[in-house]
Amino acid sequence: MQDVVDIVQNVERIYDSNTSFQVLKDFERVLDEIDLYVYKNWQDGELAAGPEISRHFVTCTFMWDRDKMPDPMAGKRLIDYDCKVSYQKDYIIKPRKIRDPSDVRPDSKKGKLDRHPIWLVRIAMPKKLIADIYGGYTDDMEEMVTEPARNAAAASRFIIRSRNGRSSIMGLRQGDLSNLVYNVFEIDSFASKMGDDKNIITLSFSVKDKSPADDLVKFIESGYSFVLDADATAGEQSDGTYKVFVEMERDKESNEQIMELTDGVGKLADLNDFKFRYYKNWRSTPLTIESLDLAVPLDPEKYGITVNESNLENYKNFFNKSYLESTDLTDDILTIKKPYCESVKFKFIDFGNKEDILNNISESFNIDDFAEIIFLSKYIGDYNITKYGKKLTFENSEKTLVLTRL
Numbered sequence: 176m177q178d179v180v181d182i183v184q185n186v187e188r189i190y191d192s193n194t195s196f197q198v199l200k201d202f203e204r205v206l207d208e209i210d211l212y213v214y215k216n217w218q219d220g221e222l223a224a225g226p227e228i229s230r231h232f233v234t235c236t237f238m239w240d241r242d243k244m245p246d247p248m249a250g251k252r253l254i255d256y257d258c259k260v261s262y263q264k265d266y267i268i269k270p271r272k273i274r275d276p277s278d279v280r281p282d283s284k285k286g287k288l289d290r291h292p293i294w295l296v297r298i299a300m301p302k303k304l305i306a307d308i309y310g311g312y313t314d315d316m317e318e319m320v321t322e323p324a325r326n327a328a329a330a331s332r333f334i335i336r337s338r339n340g341r342s343s344i345m346g347l348r349q350g351d352l353s354n355l356v357y358n359v360f361e362i363d364s365f366a367s368k369m370g371d372d373k374n375i376i377t378l379s380f381s382v383k384d385k386s387p388a389d390d391l392v393k394f395i396e397s398g399y400s401f402v403l404d405a406d407a408t409a410g411e412q413s414d415g416t417y418k419v420f421v422e423m424e425r426d427k428e429s430n431e432q433i434m435e436l437t438d439g440v441g442k443l444a445d446l447n448d449f450k451f452r453y454y455k456n457w458r459s460t461p462l463t464i465e466s467l468d469l470a471v472p473l474d475p476e477k478y479g480i481t482v483n484e485s486n487l488e489n490y491k492n493f494f495n496k497s498y499l500e501s502t503d504l505t506d507d508i509l510t511i512k513k514p515y516c517e518s519v520k521f522k523f524i525d526f527g528n529k530e531d532i533l534n535n536i537s538e539s540f541n542i543d544d545f546a547e548i549i550f551l552s553k554y555i556g557d558y559n560i561t562k563y564g565k566k567l568t569f570e571n572s573e574k575t576l577v578l579t580r581l
Contacts, residue, residue, distance in 0.1 A: 182223055182267075189226075194393040198226045202233055202300060205308045209256060214249035223295060228396050230403070232259070232299040238267065241292035250296065259299035266290040302397060349442050352391060356444035357381040357416070359506050360437070362471055363478075364455040369403045369422045373475035376429050378421040380440065381414075381505050382407070388417035391440070395421055398439060401432045413518055414503035414510040425478065430467040437462060454482060455489040455504070457526040457576070493571050497556040509578060513554055521578035524566060532575040538564030547580070 189195045199222070212218045216239060225235035239245055241264070250260040271278050271286035280287050360380045367375035382388040388407040395405040404422045412418060423432060437449050450459035453470040460466045472478040490504050494511070503510045504523065512518040525532055541562040548560050551567070558569040569576040 182221075185224060186222065194390045194397075195226060198228065198233060198393070198397065199235070201305050201308075202226055202235055205300060205305055208308050209252060211249050211252065214246035214252075216243045216245045217249050219243055220245060220296070228393055230396065231302055231400065233302060233305060233397070234297065234299040236295055236297045238265075239294045239296070241294060244294050245296055253298060253300075256304055257301050258304070259297075261297045263295045263297070265293055265295045267293050302400075350445045352382075352387050352443045353445040355383045355387040356391065356440065356446065357383075357506055358446050358448055359450045359452065359459045361452045361455065362433070363453060363482075365418075365420060367422055368406075368420075371475075373478045374425055375403070376423050376425045376433075376471070378423075378433065378436070380419040380421070381416040382419055383416060385411075385417050388419050391419050391443070394439070394443060395419075395436065399432070399436055401428070402436070412503060413501040413512045414505045414508070416503075416505055425473060425475070427473055429473055430464060430471055433467060433471075434462075434464055452504070455491050457490050457493075457504070457523060459507075493569075493574065493576060494555065496558070496571065499555065508581070511555065516554065519551075519554065520581040521567070522581055524577040524579060526574070526576050529570060529573050529575040532568070532577060536563050536566060536568070536577070538566055541565075 189199060206212065206217075220237035220239055223236045223238040225233075227234040237245075247262070250262065253260050267290070268288050269291055271289050273279055273286045278286050357380070360378055362378055363372070363376060365377050365379055366372060367377050369375050380391065382391060385407070392405045392407050395402055401423050402421055403424065404420075406420050408418045408420075410417075421436065423429060441447055441449060449462040451462050451467075451470075452459050460470060472481045490509070491502055494502050497511075498513055499511050500514045501510075501512045507523040509521045509523055510518050511521075525535065541564060544562050548562060551560050552558075555569070558571060561568045565579050567578050567580060569578070
């Protein structure tokens with residue numbers, strides 16, 4: 176049973192999301208390009224649900240009055256293009272037009288609800304088909320795509336291409352997420368939902384608001400077949416960001432796939448200087464295929480060895496003796512939070528073996544800020560906190576962390 180309220184709300188969501196609106200336009204363009212509207216009643220269809228974006232398909236459901244069944248030959252034509260098509264008889268609930276008092280609902284000024292018989296046609300369209308049609312549509316724009324310096328603004332209205340030249344996005348334009356995505360992302364810092372961590376690589380991007388985080392999820396799910404799952408946090412994190420998680424299989428192709436994915440995200444967010452942290456490491460590394468090969472294990476056995484070796488290098492594990500509720504590192508800003516307290520922010524300076532770190536500090540021991548040392552010791556716990564100039568050192572076993580407080 177369909178409800179007109181649900182349909183209206185779905186349309187409102189589409190208009191509120193640039194991604195959904197553009198994906199729907201791309202979907203409709205395919206229907207137009209394969210001449211679906213020459214078949215009887217097809218041009219009278221109305222969107223009932225969707226677009227729903229999955230790993231390989233974009234799915235939309237359309238409705239017609241029961242006496243205006245869309246020609247099934249058009250459905251057969253879609254099947255020839257590897258679409259999945261299903262017809263279903265259903266009803267839609269609509270409020271009755273008020274012409275006399277008998278049309279009014281009791282204790283209300285609204286019309287009674289009536290069931291209207293309809294046809295529902297659900298179409299699951301392969302992303303590859305949309306990309307192929309979209310690619311043909313943009314053939315005339317190839318010069319603008321390949322010469323961005325001369326025609327960047329115009330080219331960005333049509334397509335963002337991945338490193339290997341294939342279309343990697345439907346809908347969003349180059350620069351649509353400019354200044355909304357941080358340039359440091361994390362690899363294998365969070366547990367996988369899709370399987371064992373040793374078999375799945377998890378990427379996490381930090382985004383400044385909920386709406387662009389959702390758009391980034393849809394972009395990634397729409398454009399990269401090797402992505403197993405993409406999702407965003409429902410709420411704001413303690414550091415003020417929203418996280419977008421991406422999962423893919425851990426195999427010999429993974430690092431090339433990470434490069435391809437970040438190339439597309441970089442175009443979307445106007446970023447060309449990505450860095451990454453592996454397993455919540457304190458230090459970020461400039462993104463290259465060589466740095467990925469050095470840092471990211473591509474088989475389960477190497478993953479276990481790497482994680483064990485990186486235990487205290489992990490910024491979450493460093494504070495394993497603390498009272499903290501959360502620890503987040505975004506770019507080089509560390510945000511920590513204790514239950515029922517305001518968060519405290521620091522700028523990351525250095526991390527390493529105690530002797531090496533102390534030898535690198537040139538500032539003098541600060542005896543004037545003892546109150547701050549007491550406050551931080553109560554807030555975090557016993558980490559032998561010391562202050563040199565404006566630099567604070569925190570010790571855990573043989574490792575020392577250097578921060579400045581913001």
